[in-house]
Amino acid sequence: MDFIPVLKEGLPYVFKGTWVTLVVVAGALAVGLSIGLPLAVGTVYGPRWLRRLIDLYVWFFRGVPLLVLLFLFYFGIFPFLGLDLSAFVVAVIVLGCISGAYQSQILRGAILSVPEGQMKAARAVGMSDLQAIGLIILPQALRLAIPGWSNEYAILLKDSAVTYALGVAEIMARAHHVASRTYQHLPIYISAGVLFMGLTYVGTRLLAVLHKKVRIKGYA
Amino acid sequence: MIPDELFFLYRDLAPALIRGAAVSVRLILPSAVLGFACGVLAGSCRVYGFSLLRWAAEAYVAVFRGFPLLVQLYIWYFGMPRLGLYLTPYEAAVLGFTLCSGAYHSEYIRGALLSIKRGQILAAQAIGMSRLQTLRHIILPQAVRRALPGCGNEWIYLIKYSSLAYMVTCIELTGEGKIVASSTFKYTEVFAAVGFVYLLFVTLATWILKGLEKRLTLPGFEFHRV
Numbered sequence: 001m002d003f004i005p006v007l008k009e010g011l012p013y014v015f016k017g018t019w020v021t022l023v024v025v026a027g028a029l030a031v032g033l034s035i036g037l038p039l040a041v042g043t044v045y046g047p048r049w050l051r052r053l054i055d056l057y058v059w060f061f062r063g064v065p066l067l068v069l070l071f072l073f074y075f076g077i078f079p080f081l082g083l084d085l086s087a088f089v090v091a092v093i094v095l096g097c098i099s100g101a102y103q104s105q106i107l108r109g110a111i112l113s114v115p116e117g118q119m120k121a122a123r124a125v126g127m128s129d130l131q132a133i134g135l136i137i138l139p140q141a142l143r144l145a146i147p148g149w150s151n152e153y154a155i156l157l158k159d160s161a162v163t164y165a166l167g168v169a170e171i172m173a174r175a176h177h178v179a180s181r182t183y184q185h186l187p188i189y190i191s192a193g194v195l196f197m198g199l200t201y202v203g204t205r206l207l208a209v210l211h212k213k214v215r216i217k218g219y220a
Numbered sequence: 221m222i223p224d225e226l227f228f229l230y231r232d233l234a235p236a237l238i239r240g241a242a243v244s245v246r247l248i249l250p251s252a253v254l255g256f257a258c259g260v261l262a263g264s265c266r267v268y269g270f271s272l273l274r275w276a277a278e279a280y281v282a283v284f285r286g287f288p289l290l291v292q293l294y295i296w297y298f299g300m301p302r303l304g305l306y307l308t309p310y311e312a313a314v315l316g317f318t319l320c321s322g323a324y325h326s327e328y329i330r331g332a333l334l335s336i337k338r339g340q341i342l343a344a345q346a347i348g349m350s351r352l353q354t355l356r357h358i359i360l361p362q363a364v365r366r367a368l369p370g371c372g373n374e375w376i377y378l379i380k381y382s383s384l385a386y387m388v389t390c391i392e393l394t395g396e397g398k399i400v401a402s403s404t405f406k407y408t409e410v411f412a413a414v415g416f417v418y419l420l421f422v423t424l425a426t427w428i429l430k431g432l433e434k435r436l437t438l439p440g441f442e443f444h445r446v
Contacts, residue, residue: 059419059423060419062422063380063418063419063422063423064380064415064418064419065380065381065382065383065384065394065415065418066380066383067383067384067386067387067394068383068394068397068411068414068415068418069415071394071397071398071401071407071411072407072408072411072412072414072415075401075407075411076401076407076408076409076410076411076412077408079407080408157288158287158288158289159288160288161288161290161291162288162290162384162387164290165387172288172290172291172294175291175294176294179294179298184302185294185295185298185299185301185302186295186298186299186300186302186303189291189294189295189298189299190295190299192291193283193286193287193288193291193292193295196286196287196288196291197282197283197286197287200286201286
């Protein structure tokens with residue numbers, strides 16, 4: 001039971017990392033959505049060359065491990081381009097690019113599951129392609145994508161622990177600080193894991209509520 | 221410049237990548253097999269087990285899907301010595317990958333087992349099959365085919381997550397890359413090359429899995445991906 005005083009003193013410090021973790025995850029989700037949405041529209045409605053290009057993007061960011069991408073961008077590409085970005089910013093960008101690849105697939109599925117007649121009807125009442133996509137297809141597709149999106153949140157939350165490798169002061173990094181100073185690795189890391197589980201639970205619950213809130217009657 | 225670059229590639233990078241890739245493969249293959257076995261066990265317990273077993277399997281899945289893999293690896297490698305369990309980095313990584321991917325596999329196995337209609341089991345009983353025969357000849361052949369796309373994805377995730385072994389000082393592909401990069405400062409080139417090797421692995425695995433799925437398809441029992 002010698003670990004209890006350490007937990008009492010160390011855990012508040014670890015828990016403060018929650019904000020960093022949540023900001024990284026929220027930022028990555030936002031970056032991912034702003035990449036994934038145009039990519040999804042592009043794969044469904046775009047010309048052949050654009051689809052090829054998007055496939056290439058998705059193949060790359062889904063095929064290379066997060067840790068390798070973090071190292072590649074943080075130590076390699078960004079300094080090479082003369083950009084001096086903090087670990088935090090790089091973490092958000094890299095996680096966002098990866099999430100964008102995955103989100104494009106989620107949203108593509110959602111767009112394809114909107115009945116075809118919707119597009120035809122929109123065109124029949126004289127909407128342009130862009131109007132039809134923006135006003136008719138996407139409002140339905142985005143609602144359908146929320147469950148997939150909540151999976152993406154859970155995955156990003158857990159992957160965000162890896163950004164500790166760059167020194168982002170999130171939960172995992174702080175847990176490591178405390179653990180390596182006090183040698184209480186087991187209780188500290190278990191607490192960190194439980195915290196991640198709690199955050200996953202709360203986040204997916206909130207998204208489930210959102211899913212219910214934005215539902216339009218008559219559209220299952 | 222170009223001969224210099226070639227020299228670097230020939231002398232530093234290529235041997236390191238080959239060494240690292242070999243370690244990565246030795247991490248991935250046992251974890252893939254053991255993880256799948258773990259998933260089949262946990263998945264069957266969740267569907268067919270009696271209440272205590274089912275409860276234990278559910279708890280296992282909840283914890284191992286809920287904790288980030290990195291935290292799990294740290295618990296095995298840095299945390300377990302407190303309980304007297306001293307693992308080498310390699311052992312800790314394989315154990316961590318196996319148990320984590322087992323939890324995810326069990327989800328797909330469970331879904332596949334549940335998707336087999338009750339009528340199939342009743343029909344098997346009606347023609348006099350024993351429980352084991354039903355499992356062997358009726359349930360498993362269908363369930364494995366339905367679980368394959370999901371489990372295949374999990375294996376591909378495993379290839380990528382094997383890079384986290386570096387964080388518990390198991391020097392595999394990423395670790396070898398990091399060593400070469402920090403001694404030569406050629407981060408972009410080295411990690412682009414490392415990324416390319418992973419892409420190769422992932423693409424190869426995707427092809428193999430697609431081929432396997434195609435080969436295993438039974439006419440009339442196609443499983444449609446959403």
